[in-house]
Amino acid sequence: DxxxxxxxxxxxxxxxxxxxPCNHSTISGNEYVYWYRQIxxxxxxxxxxxxxxxxTNEMASLIITEDxxxxxxxxxxxxxxxxxxxxxxxxxxxxxxxxxxxxxKLQVIP
Amino acid sequence: xxxxxQSSRYLVKRTGEKVFLECVQDMDHENMFWYRQDPxxxxxxxxxxxxxxxxxxxxxxxxxxxxREKKERFSLILESASTNQTSxxxxxxxxxxxxxxxYTFGSGTRLTVV
Numbered sequence: 067d068x069x070x071x072x073x074x075x076x077x078x079x080x081x082x083x084x085x086x087p088c089n090h091s092t093i094s095g096n097e098y099v100y101w102y103r104q105i106x107x108x109x110x111x112x113x114x115x116x117x118x119x120x121x122t123n124e125m126a127s128l129i130i131t132e133d134x135x136x137x138x139x140x141x142x143x144x145x146x147x148x149x150x151x152x153x154x155x156x157x158x159x160x161x162x163x164x165x166x167x168x169x170x171k172l173q174v175i176p
Numbered sequence: 177x178x179x180x181x182q183s184s185r186y187l188v189k190r191t192g193e194k195v196f197l198e199c200v201q202d203m204d205h206e207n208m209f210w211y212r213q214d215p216x217x218x219x220x221x222x223x224x225x226x227x228x229x230x231x232x233x234x235x236x237x238x239x240x241x242x243x244r245e246k247k248e249r250f251s252l253i254l255e256s257a258s259t260n261q262t263s264x265x266x267x268x269x270x271x272x273x274x275x276x277x278x279y280t281f282g283s284g285t286r287l288t289v290v
Contacts, residue, residue, distance in 0.1 A: 100278050109180075109266050109281030110219070153219075163234055164209065164268075164279060168218035 070154045075171040078148075084141040086170050088154030091135045096158045099130060101139045103150040104169070110153060113139065144174045179203075180269050182282040189289050195254040197285050199267030208250035209268040209279070210234075210242065219266065225250055257289045 071089040078084040090099065098117050102110040114121055114128045116137070121128045127140040141148055153169040183198035199208065209224040211234075221234030223242040231242050239261060243251045250269075254261055264286050270279035 102278065107284070109268070109283050112278035112280070115278060163221055163224050163232065164270075165221055165235065166211070166219035168216070 069165075070156060070167055072152075072154055072167065072170045074168065075173070077173050077175055078141075078144045080146060080174050080176050081143055084144040084148065084172060084174070086139040086141075086152050086154075086172065087136065088139070089136045090154070090156050093134050093156050094158070097156045098158065099128065099134075099137045100155050100157065101126070101128065102153045102155070102166075103148075104153065105147075105150045110166070113152075144172075146174050146176065148172065149174045180267055180280050180282040182265075182267050182285050184285050185283065187285055187287045189254075189257050189287065191258060191289055193254075193257050193289075195257045195287070195289075197252040197254075197265055197267075197287070199250045199252070199269075199282055200248055201250075201269040201280070202248065203269070203280075204247065205269035205271055205280075206247075207270045207279075208244065210240075210250065210252045211266045211268065212236070212263040213266060213284075214263050222252065257287075259289050261287065262289045263287060 098115050100115040101113040104110040116128045130137045151169040151171050153166050180201045189195050207226050210222045211219040213219050220236050222240050225231045225244045241253045264284050266284045267282040268279045
């Protein structure tokens with residue numbers, strides 16, 4: 067797996083957009099960018115993924131740069147329930163191990 | 177919804193005991209994974225399996241083994257538990273081909289070795 071780099075922690079005011087960055091400069095052409103989050107004492111939960119186009123679902127938006135070396139997860143209106151650790155990973159699926167780093171701890175502040 | 181079920185939420189074992197952590201998934205996924213999570217170290221991959229009776233070492237396999245006799249079940253085995261294996265253990269599963277919705281995790285087993 068290509069490695070990813072994320073800031074260890076971020077704060078965001080409740081109701082504002084949370085923008086979580088991720089660097090993946092060694093990503094290969096067939097690797098997707100996936101985002102997960104882990105709320106305290108639970109297993110990680112899938113949020114969104116993309117290859118090269120921007121993606122949006124009911125939870126978040128994913129912006130991937132044109133060179134695919136970095137991406138940003140956007141939570142448009144952060145709530146206190148979005149306080150969690152967010153993981154950015156890259157993999158091509160299939161028979162490949164999936165490696166997580168330490169993620170970004172997002173604290174949403176009232 | 178896909179479910180990944182880990183047999184125990186909390187477990188306390190003595191040093192030297194043989195420990196079995198069980199994981200069952202109900203969506204016919206080919207791939208299954210075992211991770212451990214420790215403060216400040218994130219999720220670290222112990223073992224994974226992409227088919228019945230197949231297994232591959234992850235990043236930290238020492239002190240662990242695994243068993244996958246049936247597609248839906250992936251067991252993590254601590255042959256002789258030690259205190260440094262006190263941790264949160266997470267199981268995950270996913271399709272072998274491109275997995276459009278990522279991997280699904282269980283709720284975790286918090287193991288304490290005393």
